Amino acid sequence: MDVDSNWATDWVRRSADAVAAHKADLAALDRAIGDGDHGENLDRGYRAALAALDGLGDDATPADALMLVATTLISNVGGAAGPLYGTAFLKASGAAQGLDELGPSDVVAILTAARDGIVLRGKAEPGDKTMVDAWTPAVEAASAAAAAGSDVRAVLEAAAGAAERGAVDTEPLVARKGRASYLGERSAGHRDPGAESTALLLRAAAEAAADAAERRGS
């Protein structure tokens, strides 16, 4: 089955819950190799996004919901994560433009656009120990799942699992972008907080799709 704007808004709610629940974990990861503000900043952004959801009309499309997340994160998060996630959702919204329902290939297009937006803004490459290291395997896994004929739920499940593995795989890497890059070799042995939050957000997307599927009994 495909997903609609209810999935998109549920994704926002579940993301807000996940970020709030893991705020301290993200802060601890960021303190180790950054400046310790990632959990607090992202939580502030998602609380604002949650509040902004009320202003979304009944005829809102998934693109509208994604645009709302983009503008809210850009104007509330700050740091590097604000523009990076903001640009990601801005591009994702563009990829969903004009669609009321999203099928597997649409979801892949959204994730790809989000990842490309982050790369465009942050200029990081895979292996630089950034959120790109969670997004890239997620996009690849989602594409492979869609190509194999999976439904949206399975495509997002594949993306979430790959992002989680990608986040874990940042642990041995030496950072080359962002605040952690100044640690050089000393950044190895710590998980990248941006990759970890990406995994949380994509897990929320997968849970929202699974919940939508169960509610429709498919």
Next chain:
Amino acid sequence: MKKLINDPVDVVAESVAGFGAAHADIVRVVADPLHVVRRDAPVAGKVALVSGGGSGHEPLHAGYVGHGMLDAAVPGAVFTSPTPDRILAAMQAVDAGAGVLLIVKNYTGDVLNFETAAELAAAQGIDVRTVVTDDDVAVTDSLYTAGRRGTGGTVLVERIAGAAAERGDDLDAVASIAAAVNADARSMGVALTPCTVPHSGEPSFALAEDEMEFGIGIHGEPGRETLPMEAADRIVDRLLDVILPDLPFASGDRVLLMTDGMGGTPLAELYIAHRRASERLAEEGIEVVRSLVGDHVTALEMQGCALTVLRLDDERIELWDAPVQTASLRWRR
């Protein structure tokens, strides 16, 4: 953690409100979206200078808003870049039609947020130039990092470019002076203790009683290495050993020497460091013609210091000496 604060969430808003109350003759504070502008902004015909960044580095940047320096400062959350909507609001408030120069410290978050704001402002017809400061010499491997960081040299860029704008230079000329000052400034710092971000409550990094973090950025974030603690003169020499060959500064150069506190260092200790730095520069045949000592770019309550050396010429000396009236730098006005 003991801090003179109320709710950690309100630290920046309450601090900036107090700053506005204390310096109402110089600045105006706009609470939402939060930014600080000089009282007489927009100044007709003048290029506007806008800077900003995470809070916790006071007096940077709001302390440098006023005649002869910045037209607006945009404070973010503690150690967190401000968001593009705030930066845009500040740019709109001070643009007098002669364009806006953004002065941005090279930190990933600052660069991304100011870049986004610059795109939004340009789309509204504001003429924008950006100078990214990267005077910190601690970072050697710019290819595999986010590059050298903007530290103490930022204050010197704001002052000299601010004087050029006040003199009536156009946007390209002000941007070019700012970029040239940044290119001729070199800084390096050392932390003796970590600092504690109010909403986190935990020290930002660990440092043993007999250790110092050498080559820090303005958050105390690690630069080069953790070294055993040493006497002040030895620490100053270590900093200058990296700073001087980097430009390089040479015998016969005239320079400005800034000895900057990190927020928690007694002024007496900064003068001890400044004394040795001055001696050392004299030994190298480098003439210190202007000095600045004190807390100018800080990291909350961190102990330590940073040295910035800027090569001067007649024009820069004239611009440095021109009238300035801000909360933290004020002379001849």
